[in-house]
Amino acid sequence: MDKQCKINAFRTGLAQFVTFEEDEWEILSQHLSFSTLKKKDHFVVEGKVCDYIGFIVQGSARHYHVKDGQEITGYFYFENELVSAYKSFLKRVPSINFIQALEKTELVLIAYADLQKMLNHPILALKMERFGRLVAEHHICCYEDRVTAFITQSPEERYTMLEKTAKDIFQRVPQHFIANFLGITPVSLSRIRKRTLLH
Amino acid sequence: MDKQCKINAFRTGLAQFVTFEEDEWEILSQHLSFSTLKKKDHFVVEGKVCDYIGFIVQGSARHYHVKDGQEITGYFYFENELVSAYKSFLKRVPSINFIQALEKTELVLIAYADLQKMLNHPILALKMERFGRLVAEHHICCYEDRVTAFITQSPEERYTMLEKTAKDIFQRVPQHFIANFLGITPVSLSRIRKRTLLH
DNA sequence: CGAAAACGTTAACAAAAGATAAGGACTTTA
DNA sequence: TAAAGTCCTTATCTTTTGTTAACGTTTTCG
Numbered sequence: 001m002d003k004q005c006k007i008n009a010f011r012t013g014l015a016q017f018v019t020f021e022e023d024e025w026e027i028l029s030q031h032l033s034f035s036t037l038k039k040k041d042h043f044v045v046e047g048k049v050c051d052y053i054g055f056i057v058q059g060s061a062r063h064y065h066v067k068d069g070q071e072i073t074g075y076f077y078f079e080n081e082l083v084s085a086y087k088s089f090l091k092r093v094p095s096i097n098f099i100q101a102l103e104k105t106e107l108v109l110i111a112y113a114d115l116q117k118m119l120n121h122p123i124l125a126l127k128m129e130r131f132g133r134l135v136a137e138h139h140i141c142c143y144e145d146r147v148t149a150f151i152t153q154s155p156e157e158r159y160t161m162l163e164k165t166a167k168d169i170f171q172r173v174p175q176h177f178i179a180n181f182l183g184i185t186p187v188s189l190s191r192i193r194k195r196t197l198l199h
Numbered sequence: 200m201d202k203q204c205k206i207n208a209f210r211t212g213l214a215q216f217v218t219f220e221e222d223e224w225e226i227l228s229q230h231l232s233f234s235t236l237k238k239k240d241h242f243v244v245e246g247k248v249c250d251y252i253g254f255i256v257q258g259s260a261r262h263y264h265v266k267d268g269q270e271i272t273g274y275f276y277f278e279n280e281l282v283s284a285y286k287s288f289l290k291r292v293p294s295i296n297f298i299q300a301l302e303k304t305e306l307v308l309i310a311y312a313d314l315q316k317m318l319n320h321p322i323l324a325l326k327m328e329r330f331g332r333l334v335a336e337h338h339i340c341c342y343e344d345r346v347t348a349f350i351t352q353s354p355e356e357r358y359t360m361l362e363k364t365a366k367d368i369f370q371r372v373p374q375h376f377i378a379n380f381l382g383i384t385p386v387s388l389s390r391i392r393k394r395t396l397l398h
Numbered sequence: 399c400g401a402a403a404a405c406g407t408t409a410a411c412a413a414a415a416g417a418t419a420a421g422g423a424c425t426t427t428a
Numbered sequence: 429t430a431a432a433g434t435c436c437t438t439a440t441c442t443t444t445t446g447t448t449a450a451c452g453t454t455t456t457c458g
Binding site (some may be wrong): 065 | 379
């Protein structure tokens with residue numbers, strides 16, 4: 001996949017937050033880099049500071065923790081979404097988790113240092129601040145829903161909801177990752193699926 | 200409690216995100232309003248759009264959902280913290296939960312319309328965008344930890360962690376609210392406490 | 399002050415989830 | 429292509445949690 005194609009996809013994807021004018025885009029696009037992850041390559045590893053925000057042009061990834069030698073998947077990322085270990089990226093602290101490609105994945109990257117430059121660039125600053133704010137606000141809304149689900153719903157209800165709102169995820173992601181995402185074990189998810197099939 | 204005292208507390212509290220210069224503060228402070236909630240007064244109710252972000256000068260509040268006629272407490276707010284139903288506030292949609300004062304609570308408020316004015320004010324815009332971004336980023340980091348706890352920890356581990364990192368909460372908040380916050384029933388929390396006392 | 403409400407604990411039972419292991423189907427890869 | 433690995437299901441057993449209800453204490457409020 002060539003760079004221009006990736007850049008175009010990125011620009012289109014950003015439009016849900018902010019639209020950049022030609023002169024702005026000129027500058028911004030000079031601060032981008034590109035990456036292709038093979039399946040199982042890592043975008044971030046535990047213990048290292050995450051230096052990039054990535055935009056997924058094609059492919060997917062998962063976010064996971066290692067606890068007692070076991071991997072626990074906490075989140076998925078798909079096309080046209082931003083991916084990063086935000087706390088690590090924003091606070092410059094070592095990541096407590098991994099982010100790994102689920103398949104061959106094409107990314108557009110913004111490095112932390114470049115982002116800071118743009119936030120201090122006279123022409124770009126205001127729009128970049130707004131962009132950052134809107135992205136962060138978007139994530140807050142997603143997180144609100146996710147925490148609400150853990151607080152107010154049973155595992156079975158969370159499964160049913162996921163099945164209703166993002167059925168395709170079951171075609172793209174191994175079921176035991178989804179179980180982790182729902183906060184239960186793979187065995188338990190298998191039981192819930194059987195149980196809910198028979199009403 | 201008089202206004203000037205509240206304004207000062209607010210300015211100090213904001214310093215963790217952004218510091219405003221005199222001329223900026225001059226403008227910003229004209230867009231503030233003030234409120235005192237009695238115990239059990241609501242800051243937001245389900246079904247209504249949340250029109251304010253509040254800064255708690257004194258007091259505390261809880262965030263709760265009503266499901267099957269039962270209240271489920273999802274979060275607490277204390278002094279020097281911002282409180283709002285963010286998704287409702289940011290996206291202008293009806294809130295799906297309530298926010299209620301746990302005791303007499305003194306607030307400094309920013310109305311949505313005023314915030315928008317400031318975000319478009321030539322002098323304030325950049326700093327307000329940054330302020331908004333940093334607040335949102337701060338919340339993202341909090342949410343990351345909270346979701347991680349649900350994914351990787353058992354209820355007992357979440358209780359132990361809370362007891363270690365925020366012991367004072369048990370003195371300020373009824374235990375059955377904390378149970379909800381941990382994602383379990385009050386009866387279950389009572390059992391966990393007994394169990395963990397005997398090592 | 400006194401009645402009502404709120405709160406935490408405990409008990410008993412049912413339901414659900416975790417842990418472990420085994421088996422079969424499907425992929426990957428050497 | 430054969431072997432190894434991955435993945436999902438199922439079964440069994442244990443542990444934990446949910447549900448409901450009762451009890452005593454404390455707090456709230458008319």
